[in-house]
Amino acid sequence: MVNYSGLDSQFIGGQWKKGTGSSTIDLTNPYTQEKIASFQSASVNDVDEAYQAANSTQEKWAGVNAFERSRIINEAARIMEVRRKELVELLIEDGGSTFIKANVEVDFCIAITRHAASFPFHVEATSPPSIVPGKKNKVFRMPLGVVGVIGPFNFPMYLAMRSVAPALAVGNGVVLKPDSQTALSGGTVLGKIFEEAGVPAGVLNVVVPDIGEIGDAFVEHPIPRMISFTGSTGVGRHIGEICGRMIKKVVLELGGNNPFVVLKDADIERAVEGAAFGKYMHSGQICMAVNRIIVHQDIYEEFSNKYVEFTKKIKVGNPSNEDTLIGPLINHKAVGRILGEVEKAKEEGAVVLLEGSVDGNVMSPYILKGTNEMSTAKNEMFGPVVTIIPAASEEEALRIANDTEYGLSGSVHAGTVEKAMAFAQKMETGMVHINDQSVNDEPLVAFGGVKGSGVGRFGGDWSLDEFTTFKWISVQEEKRQYPF
Structure with missing residues (x-):
């Protein structure tokens, strides 16, 4: 010490x-x-x-x-x-x-x-x-x-x-x-x-x-x-x-309720890796962290399966270990708050794709399938909990992404930069990152x-x-x- x-x-x-x-x-x-x-x-x-x-x-x-x-x-x-x-x-x-x-x-x-x-x-x-x-x-x-x-x-x-x-x-x-x-x-x-x-x-x-x-x-x-x-x-x-x-x-x-949007023609493996980093960096305790993953329904099952499997490989535990991505939450009150939101989402009909666990202040990831109306999607989790939401079309994905009181950061993955740029310009956020994740900050760029x-x-x-x-x-x- x-x-x-x-x-x-x-x-x-x-x-x-x-x-x-x-x-x-x-x-x-x-x-x-x-x-x-x-x-x-x-x-x-x-x-x-x-x-x-x-x-x-x-x-x-x-x-x-x-x-x-x-x-x-x-x-x-x-x-x-x-x-x-x-x-x-x-x-x-x-x-x-x-x-x-x-x-x-x-x-x-x-x-x-x-x-x-x-x-x-x-x-x-x-x-x-x-x-x-x-x-x-x-x-x-x-x-x-x-x-x-x-x-x-x-x-x-x-x-x-x-x-x-x-x-x-x-x-x-x-x-x-x-x-x-x-x-x-x-x-x-x-x-x-x-x-x-x-x-x-x-x-x-x-x-x-x-x-x-x-x-x-x-x-x-x-x-x-x-x-x-x-x-x-x-x-x-x-x-x-x-x-x-x-x-x-x-x-x-x-605060933020940052959407990570995966359109139908996106590179799924690339999107999975980006969504994992953007969600689990510092245990999700970042205002820019991914809070909702919105995926076109045609690739929803493939993305979800790969995201769950990728998440299982992430190192959780002692923050001093150089390969740990998910360490402790700031205090046990935060653990209780997040577990309460997860239980509420379950009662609202969320499907658990990956059940997390708690050891002291360390929480391993929870992955839920749900809608934008569920507790874990409406509220900023500030922890390793994410809700994956299917969308029938690009228009619906945009509506879901913008359906929040927040507007800090976000990201969109698409087959072409032109499509992603057109989508990003319609997102109601101060920052959007194309084919990347939502946690970005640079000294020469406008942040807010x-x-x-x-x-x-x-x-x-x-x-x-x-x-x-x-x-x-x-x-x-x-x-x-x-x-x-």
Whole structure:
């Protein structure tokens, strides 16, 4: 076990210290269920202190030379490269990541941080021409000020980093609140990385509160001009309502009910492999994970049989083993929730094609045949459960795919790219992947959803836009003739 002493503290104003909250937050390894760290929770006063620290240092940080800010962000990426093994072990112990998934997550973190290091050179002014005689315009891209970031438990390090790195790079102050279940890998380790990289004290702060104790204080605090939230749609709606009332900018990356569509002329073996990876990576605990497989009825039986047989070969168990794809769920409450959904689907008429089993927090796959109205198809499973749904035609497959409140990711397999592209353009999702699976993320591409899956985009210049604002300043160089 890695020694986490020193990371089990709040990081506020450049100081590592105990929280002043009334709760103790214990972190446990989801696989072994051993306690690995314990935090004294952050109080409302700690949250306020963190925001005050970010606010008091932000302007000076924004004034740091662009080359120096870029160097510091690149140094954070270098630290992650050097400490890859340590970070992988942390992700395995703190959140139950498999060895495969943890390495992918570290790669994502390094890539998004490297890209963010270019952002300081793009916080610049443009000079649009004016329709007014004698006027010169300047439009300045500027940091927002202070950004509050709320991270989830499933890809804790990356889904925090994709907000923290761009926000810092453009000159914002940041307060990060990780999910308390993964407070090390999603929170304090980022504070340590950027501290060592040279981000000035107070610019980045990490707080680990008990939400039952602080309520909405993190979002409602008057200092942050933006909240970046990744998590469930229900919580996202609540945060969006608060930010709307307080006129704060908000980015919401929420849940998904992602369809994997297999048309009649698809390459079945290729589709089977893609659907398996897209479903079982990190035990299905990914917002982009395949939740429903929609297959043309003429190839349904062949696809289902091959998918079941392929799934039986997938390694389930100890996440530290390099060939394990399915490790533990985050906690036993998640196991109970998913088993309840499976039992409900059975009562609704679902046919079990592969019966899973449970060992501690580890769940082996369940494969069901059903309809889009069944519990496991209507709801995001966030676990190794998938419903395969037959469709009589391409039109019906599209209707089923779009019949959900969510719209994050999806994929379609077809005999020709042209057919798949036409289908993909009609899918109501923010992202579609042709002849691949639904779990994709790249640093230079727009990432985000529609409908109940959120608002805003991460990646490339979309992140630059999300974490900055614009100010128009004009100069009237000649006396203006007013119409009076």
